[in-house]
Amino acid sequence: MSIWRRSSIPRSSGKNNAPRSAARLFAVLFCALAVGLFAALMLGSTETDVFAAIGAWLRGDMNDPDLRILIYVRMPRVLAALLAGSALAVAGVIIQAVLNNPMAAPNIIGVNSGAGLCAVIFMAILPQALPFLPLAAFLGALGTSLCIWAIAARSGAGRVTVTLVGVAVSSILGAAINTVKTLFPDSVYDVTGFMIGGFAGVGYDKLIGAGAVILSGLLLATVFSRGLDLLSLGEETARGLGVNVMHSRFLFLMLASALAGAAVSFAGLLGFVGLLVPHIMRRFVGSSHRYLVPASAMGGAILVLFCDLLSRVLFAPYELPVGILLSLIGGPFFVALVLTKRRG
Numbered sequence: 605m606s607i608w609r610r611s612s613i614p615r616s617s618g619k620n621n622a623p624r625s626a627a628r629l630f631a632v633l634f635c636a637l638a639v640g641l642f643a644a645l646m647l648g649s650t651e652t653d654v655f656a657a658i659g660a661w662l663r664g665d666m667n668d669p670d671l672r673i674l675i676y677v678r679m680p681r682v683l684a685a686l687l688a689g690s691a692l693a694v695a696g697v698i699i700q701a702v703l704n705n706p707m708a709a710p711n712i713i714g715v716n717s718g719a720g721l722c723a724v725i726f727m728a729i730l731p732q733a734l735p736f737l738p739l740a741a742f743l744g745a746l747g748t749s750l751c752i753w754a755i756a757a758r759s760g761a762g763r764v765t766v767t768l769v770g771v772a773v774s775s776i777l778g779a780a781i782n783t784v785k786t787l788f789p790d791s792v793y794d795v796t797g798f799m800i801g802g803f804a805g806v807g808y809d810k811l812i813g814a815g816a817v818i819l820s821g822l823l824l825a826t827v828f829s830r831g832l833d834l835l836s837l838g839e840e841t842a843r844g845l846g847v848n849v850m851h852s853r854f855l856f857l858m859l860a861s862a863l864a865g866a867a868v869s870f871a872g873l874l875g876f877v878g879l880l881v882p883h884i885m886r887r888f889v890g891s892s893h894r895y896l897v898p899a900s901a902m903g904g905a906i907l908v909l910f911c912d913l914l915s916r917v918l919f920a921p922y923e924l925p926v927g928i929l930l931s932l933i934g935g936p937f938f939v940a941l942v943l944t945k946r947r948g
Contacts, residue, residue, distance in 0.1 A: 626895040629888045633902040640909045644682050645674060648916045652678065676807075683811055684803045685912045685926075686905040688871035689881075691818040691863040692716075693904025694825050696878020697897055698860040701832040702853050703753065704839075705766060707941055709879035710745070710864040713770025716875070717777035718748030719861075719868040720798065724781050728788035738814045741865035748773065749857045801874035801927025803912055810870040817866040821859055822901055829893040832856065836891065874927050876934020877904050883941070 645654050652673050660668030696709045703713075710716045722744025723737055730736075752770050781799060797804065825832075831852060834842045842849050867874070881903045882896065889895035908926065911933075915924040 623895075626889045626899065629885075629899060630902070633899065633906060636906050637902060637909075640906055640913065641682060644685070644909055644913045645678050647913060648673075648678065648920070680806050680808055680811065681803045681912060682909065683815070684806045684870060685909040687811065687815050687818045688803075688867040688874060689877055689904035689906070689908030690822060690901040691867040691904075692874060692877040693881040693900040693907075694822055694897055695860040695863040695867075697882045697893065697900050698825060698832065698856050698863075699749070699878065700882060701836040701893065702856050702860070703766065704836060706883070707767045707879070707938075708770070709876065710860070711774070711873065711875040711877075712767060712879055712938070713752045714748045714774035714777055715745045715752075715861065715864050716868055716873045717774045717781070719745035719865040720873050721777045721780050721784070722747075723869055724784045724798070728784055735809075735813055737810075738817055738866045738869040741869040742817075742862050743865070745861035745865040745868070746858060748777070749861050750854075753853065753857060797925060798872040800925040801872035801930070802915070802925035803871060804923060804925070806870055814866040814869050817862055821863040821866070824859055825863075825897050826901075829897045832893040832897070833891075836893075872927065874908070874930055876930050876938065877908060879941075880934050880937055881907060883937075 642654070646652055650673065652670050654670075654674065657668065657670040657674040660666075660671040666672070692710055695715070699708045699710065699713070699715065700706055719741040723741045726737055726740035752766065752773065755766065755769055778799070831847075834845060834847050835849070835852060835856065837845075839849050842852075864878075881900050885896055885899040885903050889899050908930070911929045912926045915926045915929055918924060
């Protein structure tokens with residue numbers, strides 16, 4: 605039985621107050637998202653009057669400075685932050701369910717680095733084919749995901765051990781990225797910014813293909829979210845319920861890799877979104893992926909949006925890469941999580 609058939613997946617037996625708690629959380633997330641969108645469009649190294657820009661757009665004055673900043677500078681960054689945050693957060697939810705490991709995340713186990721390595725190699729070899737960059741990033745993310753999954757399945761290692769193996773794999777892939785940078789210094793541009801992660805210089809051309817992949821992946825993750833509930837119960841329990849565990853894990857890893865790879869293709873190696881957001885959302889909606897997937901998508905979008913806003917205004921007119929802020933937030937969180945799991 606395939607886990608992708610919705611009719612064969614039983615409903616999760618969550619707490620009775622889960623829908624009510626989820627409704628309150630989604631209301632709060634929607635308000636936070638609205639505030640973040642308005643602030644991100646108005647604030648930056650140069651303040652922009654959104655209402656004046658809207659008025660200029662209604663008049664057809666496309667040369668208005670506020671309107672041009674809004675359309676060609678602020679809007680692409682806002683869209684990039686929303687897409688990257690939601691994609692990485694949901695990819696983290698999927699990887700944690702597939703590996704049954706709450707400490708797994710795209711950047712922790714090397715999925716982001718795998719996507720980044722293939723993207724950098726693609727930029728070095730085929731710089732004229734940048735529209736296909738999300739495909740290269742997807743292949744790198746999928747290869748790394750399958751590698752970590754094979755290690756976890758064959759060795760029977762514990763959760764912390766698998767996480768540490770992923771950290772080692774991520775370091776090796778990072779060294780490989782630096783090697784490509786050294787060998788192709790003229791073809792691979794701004795690799796330092798790419799490895800830190802950020803949205804400086806992002807445009808609509810980079811978002812069209814990747815955005816289509818991310819929106820499709822988020823829809824699939826939401827539709828088949830109950831399948832993640834079964835996988836998170838463990839291999840034996842899921843198989844006892846008639847699930848083809850091997851087939852289902854592969855399909856979900858493909859989905860997580862597509863989300864992470866598409867985000868990496870324009871945002872670089874942003875870290876800790878896929879670890880931080882799912883853990884926070886679980887405290888409010890529980891472990892049912894019916895609520896966890898959309899809540900994580902919104903939470904990831906809000907987190908990256910506000911971090912990008914802070915990166916633009918804290919040291920204006922200078923800009924701090926958003927990946928630095930995410931690492932400053934996520935690093936201590938990961939250390940605390942590892943210590944907690946080790947005690948358990």
